[in-house]
Amino acid sequence: MVEKAVDEVGLAGHIIEREVLFKITDALKGVNADLTNIIIEIPALRRGSGEKITATMSFNIIGLTRKDKEEAFNRIIKVADETGCAITYVTKHE
Numbered sequence: 001m002v003e004k005a006v007d008e009v010g011l012a013g014h015i016i017e018r019e020v021l022f023k024i025t026d027a028l029k030g031v032n033a034d035l036t037n038i039i040i041e042i043p044a045l046r047r048g049s050g051e052k053i054t055a056t057m058s059f060n061i062i063g064l065t066r067k068d069k070e071e072a073f074n075r076i077i078k079v080a081d082e083t084g085c086a087i088t089y090v091t092k093h094e
């Protein structure tokens with residue numbers, strides 16, 4: 001049995017307003033990879049002020065091969081670019 005490798009990724013930007021999670025879901029169609037441990041954090045103190053607020057999102061990419069994970073990550077980079085989000089960190093585990 002092949003052990004699944006995991007890459008942890010962090011994003012920052014207008015995650016909710018720009019529907020980033022839905023766009024990533026669409027982008028990963030046809031790739032043998034998925035996301036786990038998805039966490040979206042929205043600042044609470046300025047939420048009611050009417051200001052646009054940067055949220056953060058983190059998740060793990062799982063796939064059976066390094067190629068699957070890299071393809072998923074490349075598609076996520078494209079979504080981040082298209083939505084004006086920044087990739088804040090990438091942690092690779094073998």
